[in-house]
Amino acid sequence: MKSIQQLNEQIITCRKCERLVTFREKIASEKRKQFMDWTYWGKPVIGYGHDNAKLLIVGLAPAAHGGNRTGRVFTGDKSADFLLMCLHTAGMANQPNSDHRDDGLNIYDGYMTPVLKCVPPGDKPTAEELRTCFEYFTLEMALLTHVSVILTLGKIAHDNILKYYQAEYSIKKSDYPFGHFKEYILPDKKVLISSYHPSPRNVNTKRLTKEMMLELFTTIKDRL
Template structure:
């Protein structure tokens, strides 16, 4: 537990990517109207969940007015709503919502992290930013020793997982499973509004991925 606490403190103090460090502070200062009365977290985000998890979920990056506001990944936005609801349905989460850091949400047999720890402008981190942030994913891998399955939400999450386990990326797609000697990687479209509101990712498709993940980590 001390290792993950130490790592998370290091992540929250990171300023290695100047563009991102400036951006998340600016977003926290110049809030959108609907959150004008809230205090934004405005710092890099660590992962969260069960440190004995067999399932590691890797997303892209915190949302500017979601995780960057609330201080926890996939919290306070529609992506977080979709993730918490499906994880609760399949027994990975204690409650079906993810609204704030103190909402009582706990994860069972799952740990959530991301390829990039700061919200990037237009949700597009640069290659250099992704490479700089990769060290934190490596440290989490060292600490989360019981992980057997990676669930990647989006192509960037998938590519980060492949780099992490030194396997060659294959063609990305929804609900694909890639098995290797030392790890299995499951892929899904990201539950962003761009995907969920256009029908690219339906609830049925989303739930089926987590049903498969549940079977894989039993």
């Protein structure tokens, strides 16, 4: 595999996980009432951003009526609204919104990707589905050669980064516990920063606030 573009062309056609293929297509055909005039994407959702990104933002999976509808990661749902508002306020994105694939969003020096490319029922993937899609994630990691800072949004994203490094280096997962604004130096000198996921559950309960994210993004900018 020579480029992210080639990899993404392959991922978009993937039908390896039967349960997820059935679910993503069911959501795409049934739709939500407020999006009835949309043609849902209903396929795997690939990464978005710059091939030579220095910052890699890793999420869990596309949302049923977010990425699975719009076809772009962190686009068209409440998590995306919060994340982009914070990135824009921190001066790391050109606009405070991420609504659809052609809205011109630019995450400066950044690339965002989900560890699982298809929406899972109840936002809960099986271990086997994560394992199957991890092959693509590993290839993405290898192709994004300019990355110096990795931001993981949520524990599953964090665990997948550690799984990648466990395969490449002999690290102990227990040396890199997940938490909000935990910062680590990885064996290849990249900086790993973990964050609570910007989901409505965390944002509405104030477990994750705009101030917390801006503090974290200030540190990321310093490290880049």
